[in-house]
Amino acid sequence: MVQITMRDERMLDWLAIVRIADIEAIRWALGAYLGTGQPVAVRRANHWVNRLMQAGLLDRARPTFRDSSIVWATHQAIGKPAPNLFRQTTRHEVAVALISARYLAAGFTWNRDRKPSGMLEHQADGVAQKGDHIELIEVELTPKTWQRYKQIFDNHTYRLDRENITQISYYCTAEAARIVNREADKYIFRTQRHRLRAESAYDVRGHWTALNHIKVDQSQDLSEG
């Protein structure tokens, strides 16, 4: 019989939000809920996944387009159907799960952004919160058109002005980071520009590549050291 601990429940709650994650994200999320702020060993993460698979709460697959397993919470665990791993957005969703797990490890909570209420509203990939610090997180593996960035940045500026958003962070491929910063320079007013940052953190396959310090705020650091 598999015992479900409080940490297991919190992990399933997190998977209900991000829907799919790879082992790297599982490592960080387990470390977050362990309270260490560091990822657990790969072996440990696989052990955890296997245990919850035995309980019927997790499932995993290794699609041929990825070199690591993808894990998701089953319908039995969260009441949602299994994700389609062959959608074009899968790579993006796995990347979002990884950054969310890193934010959890840094002591943040993670939630989905609100649904857009109109054509001009933009839904971020996630919202990280720690105390009064509320950060909109975007993962950008492929650059958008300048027209789309203008629309998104208008919405970001509005939310920075009118809502309690502290910062907007883009985690991108090198190419996407360059374009996001370029378009942000154009479309975000200088008094707000410093509150949006775009960093190169992924390669084109969605693998985490950032080796240097990633500042969440003045006191946080999500790097692996």
Add this chain to the structure above:
DNA sequence: GGGAACGGTCCTAGCAAGAC
């Protein structure tokens, strides 16, 4: 206190890249 979970180590399998 007993069973489950954890974590370290060793091992094999599968795959890709490079050398010959």
Add this chain to the structure above:
DNA sequence: GTCTTGCTAGGACCGTTCCC
């Protein structure tokens, strides 16, 4: 084409720790 090497996933085992 074959072999070697390197890397990663993941299974098995076992002692330790944790939790109900």
